[in-house]
Amino acid sequence: MAALSFIGKPISLISHSDVRYRGILAGIDPAASTIQLSNVYSMGTESRRPPDKFIPPVQEPYTYIIFRASEVKDLAVDDPTPRRNVHDDPAVLGASAPQMNTPYPPYGSPSYQPQAAAVVQQQSPAQVPAQQSRQQPYPARQPAAQPSVSQQSGSVPAQQAQAAPAATRSAAGSRNGRNSSVHTATASLETVERALGDLRVSNATANGAPVHQRGSGNAGGRRGRGQGQEIKAGDLRVPSTDFDFQSSNARFDKAALGVSPRGTPKSEVSEEEATGSSEAKEKAKEADGETAYNPKKSFFDSLSSGSNGPSADARGGRGGGRRGGGRNRREEERERNVATFGEPGGVGLMGPGAYVGGWGGYGRRGGVVGLTGGIATGKSTVSSLLRSHNLPVVDADLIAREVVQPGTPALAQIVKHFGEDVLLPDGTLDRPKLGTIVFNDEAKRRRLNAIVHPAVRREMFWSVLRHWWRGERICILDVPLLVEGGLWKFVGKVVVVYCSAEIELQRLMKRDNSSRAEAAARLNAQLPIAEKLQYADLVIDNSGTLQELESQVVLFVQKLYREAGWSWRISWLFPPWGLLSAVWTLGWRAVRRSQKASARRGSRVPDFE
Ligand SMILES: CC(C)(COP(=O)(O)OP(=O)(O)OC[C@H]1O[C@@H](n2cnc3c(N)ncnc32)[C@H](O)[C@@H]1O)[C@@H](O)C(=O)NCCC(=O)NCCS
Numbered sequence: 051m052a053a054l055s056f057i058g059k060p061i062s063l064i065s066h067s068d069v070r071y072r073g074i075l076a077g078i079d080p081a082a083s084t085i086q087l088s089n090v091y092s093m094g095t096e097s098r099r100p101p102d103k104f105i106p107p108v109q110e111p112y113t114y115i116i117f118r119a120s121e122v123k124d125l126a127v128d129d130p131t132p133r134r135n136v137h138d139d140p141a142v143l144g145a146s147a148p149q150m151n152t153p154y155p156p157y158g159s160p161s162y163q164p165q166a167a168a169v170v171q172q173q174s175p176a177q178v179p180a181q182q183s184r185q186q187p188y189p190a191r192q193p194a195a196q197p198s199v200s201q202q203s204g205s206v207p208a209q210q211a212q213a214a215p216a217a218t219r220s221a222a223g224s225r226n227g228r229n230s231s232v233h234t235a236t237a238s239l240e241t242v243e244r245a246l247g248d249l250r251v252s253n254a255t256a257n258g259a260p261v262h263q264r265g266s267g268n269a270g271g272r273r274g275r276g277q278g279q280e281i282k283a284g285d286l287r288v289p290s291t292d293f294d295f296q297s298s299n300a301r302f303d304k305a306a307l308g309v310s311p312r313g314t315p316k317s318e319v320s321e322e323e324a325t326g327s328s329e330a331k332e333k334a335k336e337a338d339g340e341t342a343y344n345p346k347k348s349f350f351d352s353l354s355s356g357s358n359g360p361s362a363d364a365r366g367g368r369g370g371g372r373r374g375g376g377r378n379r380r381e382e383e384r385e386r387n388v389a390t391f392g393e394p395g396g397v398g399l400m401g402p403g404a405y406v407g408g409w410g411g412y413g414r415r416g417g418v419v420g421l422t423g424g425i426a427t428g429k430s431t432v433s434s435l436l437r438s439h440n441l442p443v444v445d446a447d448l449i450a451r452e453v454v455q456p457g458t459p460a461l462a463q464i465v466k467h468f469g470e471d472v473l474l475p476d477g478t479l480d481r482p483k484l485g486t487i488v489f490n491d492e493a494k495r496r497r498l499n500a501i502v503h504p505a506v507r508r509e510m511f512w513s514v515l516r517h518w519w520r521g522e523r524i525c526i527l528d529v530p531l532l533v534e535g536g537l538w539k540f541v542g543k544v545v546v547v548y549c550s551a552e553i554e555l556q557r558l559m560k561r562d563n564s565s566r567a568e569a570a571a572r573l574n575a576q577l578p579i580a581e582k583l584q585y586a587d588l589v590i591d592n593s594g595t596l597q598e599l600e601s602q603v604v605l606f607v608q609k610l611y612r613e614a615g616w617s618w619r620i621s622w623l624f625p626p627w628g629l630l631s632a633v634w635t636l637g638w639r640a641v642r643r644s645q646k647a648s649a650r651r652g653s654r655v656p657d658f659e
């Protein structure tokens with residue numbers, strides 16, 4: 051877990067071939083014993099090798115490279131300062147435009163492979179159309195051809211390239227022995243994790259910050275993670291002191307990923323697009339090329355005040371699909387929610403302003419909490435835990451099932467666009483069949499989204515209002531596409547349930563009993579988890595055991611309740627106050643976002659963009 055805390059940090063990695071790579075730590079896969087970096091620059095051998103064995107740097111960044119841990123010689127967390135432009139460096143003759151918004155590309159694409167044996171897979175962004183790279187962060191197939199040294203030789207003359215750039219201090223440090231941030235990863239991922247774990251401890255101590263003991267404490271970095279290695283129930287210690295989420299989140303350094311939150315989410319298409327009018331198609335094109343947030347397509351901006359909710363008997367649905375157990379659980383939870391909060395449709399007096407106002411008074415401090423993550427990172431598991439702590443959860447997946455029950459307008463639209471074939475004999479939606487269609491065809495998925503999402507939004511809106519009306523001070527929105535749909539801007543907190551893409555894939559395959567290709571198709575339909583981290587106010591790291599997850603959730607709940615305090619009551623009793631504070635909250639968040647964005651612009655380390 052300690053090593054994972056460096057996800058999102060700039061890393062310098064030296065392979066046994068003496069090539070140094072700089073990139074953002076995007077994942078560590080204990081099963082495959084690999085380390086993934088994104089936005090990677092190959093710095094070449096610099097002066098670690100004699101001139102006749104010199105390998106020059108490559109100017110173009112690679113969207114990602116996966117390294118064999120056993121072939122990693124040195125690993126360092128790069129000091130982001132000084133912030134230099136590559137053009138300031140005498141070694142650099144020229145450079146491509148900084149890479150923005152480049153998540154993991156498809157593993158299966160034909161790609162050039164760097165020479166170092168440490169490299170398992172890599173992808174040059176130039177070879178991946180922006181949209182494709184966005185859409186296919188995870189491989190459905192195995193990697194392409196092996197490295198070619200000649201291809202790697204960049205246009206930088208050896209002599210110039212040999213002058214080690216100033217920004218490569220940590221690697222230089224490793225050459226000259228060791229600087230404080232360099233650790234040797236001799237032969238295993240465990241060692242890499244330990245090195246990072248030790249580094250974390252030493253950094254915290256050096257900064258005067260307390261070294262936080264959580265669960266199994268720093269030993270977490272040393273124990274084998276995941277892969278069924280469970281800690282005994284008796285080993286689980288829930289600390290009585292408050293968990294320092296702030297410093298925990300600081301470890302998931304969003305800015306270090308170098309992708310502006312404004313730039314990444316892919317907006318959803320409108321209902322018009324589903325009908326395929328030319329104007330709508332134009333809009334869809336814009337959406338594809340669009341990098342900035344588009345309020346017209348954001349979640350709440352397209353809210354309708356009319357309820358289009360499902361009939362009471364819509365609940366329950368087929369449930370099964372490919373993950374029957376999970377769905378049954380959701381349905382049971384839904385039953386409990388209904389028992390507690392009643393059927394949808396009761397509250398109709400307040401518009402969206404009141405909704406935000408109702409929650410906005412403590413939006414910053416809890417209120418409506420957006421829970422998201424990648425597919426199968428554990429959102430539902432976290433939701434269940436939150437419910438067991440009596441927190442109300444509005445589940446977008448569940449609502450998405452309700453709004454397509456027989457007799458609903460959304461189902462009629464689906465049949466119109468996808469044909470009767472997507473119906474089962476009993477008239478319900480054949481979810482696995484539709485899933486196979488839409489997760490392998492982006493246009494069709496967007497069309498489905500355009501049909502289903504507006505109905506989901508409306509229902510979620512009313513659902514949250516009901517919770518507020520009933521005096522719930524906290525409401526969790528479990529929305530897989532929170533970031534993609536733009537809703538993240540309208541919640542008080544964004545909580546991302548994280549695990550590495552590989553763990554995600556493994557859990558998805560296991561849960562759905564699906565092939566790697568099927569699972570990858572689903573995973574690729576979403577923004578990569580590493581990118582979602584950038585939107586997080588809090589990260590729940592679900593890379594470890596369920597017990598570890600549970601202890602994080604316990605602390606998270608304590609924090610939520612404490613932060614919610616009492617001030618929410620004012621908003622509840624006096625809605626205009628709620629409205630005002632909502633405006634304040636949203637304004638405050640917008641200012642924070644733009645401050646962060648300009649800070650990022652001002653302090654950009656081009657190598658990591
Ligand atoms: C395609 C459908 C019929 C497949 O149903 P199935 O029962 O196999 O999957 P289920 O609905 O349980 O979804 C499982 C997970 O897939 C992911 N997912 C679902 N839909 C989408 C989508 N349109 N885009 C990206 N990821 C999606 C989410 O992480 C979700 O948690 C169904 O997912 C669907 O109707 N999707 C469109 C509605 C939607 O976007 N739902 C997500 C929350 S609003």
Ligand SMILES: Nc1ncnc2c1ncn2[C@@H]1O[C@H](COP(=O)(O)OP(=O)(O)OP(=O)(O)O)[C@@H](O)[C@H]1O
Pocket residue numbers: 376423424425426427428429430431432447530557558560561592593594595596597599
């Ligand atoms: N810490 C863990 N260790 C092992 N398995 C886990 C852990 N957390 C979750 N799982 C399992 O991983 C699978 C995915 O979890 P879950 O269904 O909660 O994910 P999700 O994010 O809600 O998925 P989706 O996006 O499809 O809704 C489930 O089978 C769950 O039991």
